[in-house]
Amino acid sequence: MKMGTEYEVRVVTVANLRAAAEEIRSVGADDPGCRIMAPKAVFRAVKIRGLSPVQANILKQEMLSKGGEAAVSRGVINHSVAETDVLLLGTLRQYEELVRKLRLQPFGLARLGEEIRRVLENIEGRRPYTLDCRGRQLVIGERTLVMGILNVTPDSFSDGGRYETVEAAKARAIEMVAQGADIIDIGGESTRPGHTPVDAAEEMRRVLPVLEAVIPAVPVPVSIDTSKAAVARAALAAGAHIVNDQWALRDEGMAEAVAAAGAPVVLMHNQKGTAYRDLMADIIAYFNERIAFAVSAGIPRERIIIDPGIGFGKTPEQNLEVMRRLEELNALGCPILIGTSRKSFIGYALDLPVSERMEGTAATVAVGIMKGADIVRVHDVKEMVRVARMTDALKRKG
Known part of the structure; x- marks a missing residue:
């Protein structure tokens, strides 16, 4: 067993799902493990402009329930602002769960969820x-x-x-x-x-x-x-x-x-x-x-x-x-x-x-x-x- 400073610890660059899968596979994980874990290794910050306080509150609670985070205007909680931008912070797996939950929500959030899904897919890149x-x-x-x-x-x-x-x-x-x-x-x-x-x-x-x-x-x-x-x-x-x-x-x-x-x-x-x-x-x-x-x-x-x-x-x-x-x-x-x-x-x-x-x-x-x-x-x-x-x-x- 190696002791103390003999361990090699480093940070790896994980830019997208493909890179995440490659890193996970490199430690010996099998393909099912790669598919399960890769979305957990990619973090994205998604900004949405012009939501109502009702939309923003639901979105924040749903993202928090998935283990992610959502930054909103201070006035959202008491509806003292007419609208707010929202900054979502989470992994691709958390976004997958968020989108599934938003499909069941009113106030236009189902359509917003599909837009979040589309944007995240686009960021992952296109095939030639x-x-x-x-x-x-x-x-x-x-x-x-x-x-x-x-x-x-x-x-x-x-x-x-x-x-x-x-x-x-x-x-x-x-x-x-x-x-x-x-x-x-x-x-x-x-x-x-x-x-x-x-x-x-x-x-x-x-x-x-x-x-x-x-x-x-x-x-x-x-x-x-x-x-x-x-x-x-x-x-x-x-x-x-x-x-x-x-x-x-x-x-x-x-x-x-x-x-x-x-x-x-x-x-x-x-x-x-x-x-x-x-x-x-x-x-x-x-x-x-x-x-x-x-x-x-x-x-x-x-x-x-x-x-x-x-x-x-x-x-x-x-x-x-x-x-x-x-x-x-x-x-x-x-x-x-x-x-x-x-x-x-x-x-x-x-x-x-x-x-x-x-x-x-x-x-x-x-x-x-x-x-x-x-x-x-x-x-x-x-x-x-x-x-x-x-x-x-x-x-x-x-």
């Missing part, structure tokens, strides 16, 4: 699946996908004017694919702060000849970066495979155009101003509303990709906070795309001009992948493909 991009395929979740940026504008913040001619744009698309790009994203209107808006006719004049040249020249899906329904319809008619919409289907007719074409869509978070009640909660509420809108318009949920909109409607500090908390978006169950390449929040953190932000971009790509990003949208394809592959090697087994 094939996304059909109008005939070209992307495997989501097997490795990080790299989207190469191809701006055909005179005034983009980083590469404006470099690829204005069709031949230059086509050559760059071919080069990016050779460097490892999985998607080419073509945009005809700058979205940098202070940009000059262009109408749909001018945007189409810029992008359609490039789409017609690039699509047959590369084997990967080509996306159109636009928020205008007219441009999206024309681009899809020209063969574009994905619509990347920075205003998440706000333009009238955009959702219908995407649905009719059977195209995947990127919904980006965006807003005017930088005021938030709760940054991540507000972003998730925005996505829930826009995803529901997209689905109601006929776009299947499995064709929806979300983008937290780094650099849009956020201060530099808010951009950094979104990156730090990116994994919270996994609760939505959709693939996550991040576009951090050379952006001003990197310049804010490092005090560097746009031409010197490659290393900062690399850091955001690596952190983003570790926190759940499935697709990274970048200018420097060759370098960021290497960053993505190395980060995948650290994060993903196999």
Whole structure:
């Protein structure tokens, strides 16, 4: 028998059910034991916004009865507040028991229980699946996908004017694919702060000849970066495979155009101003509303990709906070795309001009992948493909 300090004691990282099962199996437990114990090894903090005191009191008592905890506003007990947020603290097994009990409760708690169950399942992760991009395929979740940026504008913040001619744009698309790009994203209107808006006719004049040249020249899906329904319809008619919409289907007719074409869509978070009640909660509420809108318009949920909109409607500090908390978006169950390449929040953190932000971009790509990003949208394809592959090697087994 070992005595005292001869014992080896350590803390192990248990990020999810899969990791829990692996750790339990490693000590010699059998499969039934793994299934029973793994949900007890994973702890989650779940925050719910806007419950009534009645709902919050029942939820707290039920969670306490399962051995978990629930933090509520001080005024819940005597109903001196109209509503409260609730922070639930417990293991996956405790949540399983809570959800079963909530199915028997009134006051909308049965529906809330199903939402808690859905969010927790989403956080555990998705199995890799094939996304059909109008005939070209992307495997989501097997490795990080790299989207190469191809701006055909005179005034983009980083590469404006470099690829204005069709031949230059086509050559760059071919080069990016050779460097490892999985998607080419073509945009005809700058979205940098202070940009000059262009109408749909001018945007189409810029992008359609490039789409017609690039699509047959590369084997990967080509996306159109636009928020205008007219441009999206024309681009899809020209063969574009994905619509990347920075205003998440706000333009009238955009959702219908995407649905009719059977195209995947990127919904980006965006807003005017930088005021938030709760940054991540507000972003998730925005996505829930826009995803529901997209689905109601006929776009299947499995064709929806979300983008937290780094650099849009956020201060530099808010951009950094979104990156730090990116994994919270996994609760939505959709693939996550991040576009951090050379952006001003990197310049804010490092005090560097746009031409010197490659290393900062690399850091955001690596952190983003570790926190759940499935697709990274970048200018420097060759370098960021290497960053993505190395980060995948650290994060993903196999």
